Amino acid sequence: MHLTPDHCRIGRHHQRIMKAAAAHHTPAQADKRRLARMLKTLRATAPAVKVELDHHTPWELLVATILSAQCTDQRVNQVTPNLFRRYKQPRDYACADPSELEALIRPTGFFKTKATNLIRCAKVVTEQFHGDVPDTMEALTTLPGVGRKTANVLLGNAFEKPAVVVDTHVKRVAGRLHLTRYTDPEKIEMDLRALLPADQWTEGSQRLLLHGRYVCLARAPKCGHCALYTDCRWEGKTAR
Numbered sequence: 001m002h003l004t005p006d007h008c009r010i011g012r013h014h015q016r017i018m019k020a021a022a023a024h025h026t027p028a029q030a031d032k033r034r035l036a037r038m039l040k041t042l043r044a045t046a047p048a049v050k051v052e053l054d055h056h057t058p059w060e061l062l063v064a065t066i067l068s069a070q071c072t073d074q075r076v077n078q079v080t081p082n083l084f085r086r087y088k089q090p091r092d093y094a095c096a097d098p099s100e101l102e103a104l105i106r107p108t109g110f111f112k113t114k115a116t117n118l119i120r121c122a123k124v125v126t127e128q129f130h131g132d133v134p135d136t137m138e139a140l141t142t143l144p145g146v147g148r149k150t151a152n153v154l155l156g157n158a159f160e161k162p163a164v165v166v167d168t169h170v171k172r173v174a175g176r177l178h179l180t181r182y183t184d185p186e187k188i189e190m191d192l193r194a195l196l197p198a199d200q201w202t203e204g205s206q207r208l209l210l211h212g213r214y215v216c217l218a219r220a221p222k223c224g225h226c227a228l229y230t231d232c233r234w235e236g237k238t239a240r
């Protein structure tokens with residue numbers, strides 16, 4: 001076939017379209033790439049991350065997570081050594097004297113509610129799960145005092161199942177980084193799940209959590225020292 005100047009023009013136009021299409025990323029793809037880049041940056045500063053609540057068994061992690069509501073992990077870690085010495089198995093908590101349990105967990109705040117939840121939760125684990133903490137979202141969220149966040153902490157850190165934990169830090173950081181437009185934790189969880197491969201759900205959300213706890217603070221984020229500064233989309237970030 002003889003190529004006319006028109007054929008060549010159409011060919012170049014087609015090439016430009018193909019090139020533009022290859023360079024184009026939908027917002028979700030762009031956010032996936034941006035989140036992957038940010039996690040890579042965070043990995044470079046802290047190679048390994050793990051939940052900061054001290055524990056040896058799934059039950060101990062469940063107890064510590066229930067105690068961590070409205071309380072710092074450090075404070076919980078000060079309380080649990082004595083607690084774990086006094087009560088070992090779920091059945092020990094199930095028949096604990098409420099006032100003795102309350103006294104042991106008092107420094108974590110809301111100690112009456114937490115003691116009630118621990119005793120009720122221990123009874124269900126003992127009676128319905130043969131003393132073993134269940135390892136599915138459905139079963140975990142049937143336990144008194146256990147919501148989706150606590151269940152995800154257990155799934156990801158005690159049972160090594162992919163799980164996105166959305167606590168107050170993850171909620172704030174995901175919002176500031178424009179990884180979600182929601183404030184509802186379950187919707188944020190779904191957004192982060194969609195942006196990450198499943199084998200990075202636990203590690204990725206834990207990194208966002210630690211970034212929020214130590215750098216992207218609620219009242220005075222340390223933007224000047226933030227490794228994610230370039231990728232941060234928050235209009236309120238402080239200038240460098």
Ligand code: SF4
Nearest residue numbers: 216221223226229232
């Ligand atoms: S630049 Fe500031 S607001 Fe953005 S992630 Fe870092 S600390 Fe948070």
